[in-house]
Amino acid sequence: MKNNLSSTAIVIPLYNEESVIEAVLKELRQKYPQYVLIVVDDNSTDKSIEKACIKDVYLLHHSVNLGQGAALQTGIEYAKEIGCRYVVTFDSDGQHDPDDIALFVQTLQNDEADIVLGSRFLGKTQNMPLRKKYLLQASRVFTWMTTGLWLTDSHNGLRAINIEKFPQFEITQNRMAHASEIISIIKTLKMRYVEKPCNIRYTEYSMEKGQSMFNSINIIIDYFVGNMMK
């Protein structure tokens, strides 16, 4: 199945984003015509899947809602199958700035790291709600306690991964605990990592869909139980 379409794939997990997904994909396509766009629809109940079907986008569909982690892993596996070397993970809600991707991919191409992690605290992120800021600081401490890695932003969806060098990179946490799992994978596989600035666009829409405090507890439980079951 390998046909080397492009060395880089942008994987976008999608769930109920009918109002923004088309604009997100068009912006990505316009800025990165040379990259493969892989959208993994996680069984959306709205018209997201129709809106996501724009020219040259590879569209995959989960027949059951599995979670963002599962959608990312499906996209990563598909990118490997079609012969991509690098994978960029990108949120579908319009929070990420496509302009940041170039630096991430360049860092991998220059072999400066095996995985590049986005950090909103190094970038020019504005309008970040205070509650979100504290939650992210708490997650930094949690990540440090569980993995020993002290990151400035441990739960950022924008990442670039060298999947050619690390084909064994595999997300097993189906839901939101995948972000913590990725940090564990970095440690386990001894991947060279670097954080790069990224700009998060906080809008009313994205804040409405954001993670609640209660969900953070679920993430912690999922993470520990998932590790126990490995």
Place this chain on the structure above:
Amino acid sequence: MIFIKFLLIAILTLAFVIFSFSSRLKIFQKLVVIAGYGVVFFLILYPSYADEIAHLVSIKSGTDLIVYIVLALMALMTMVLYVGQNNNNKMITKIIRETAKKDAKKCQ
């Protein structure tokens, strides 16, 4: 024999019959379950023995002993069910993922 004993034995017998016909346990596991049912039957019929066993392990009454055992067994059962469900989830994820990759389409 009081009514509650009849009721408990009837429920237990029904559970045992359903279990016998539907479970896919190995022979050793079946023996453990049968032994468990046997102990419960015995304690329903002769509850005073529960007190004697409880005293042997420094527990005040047979009722307390049974409550402790039931709690421990329920915790164990929850864990076993969780592991089973987790394995099923993994299999479901694999099937859905393979189907998604097989049916991937390039939009025109």
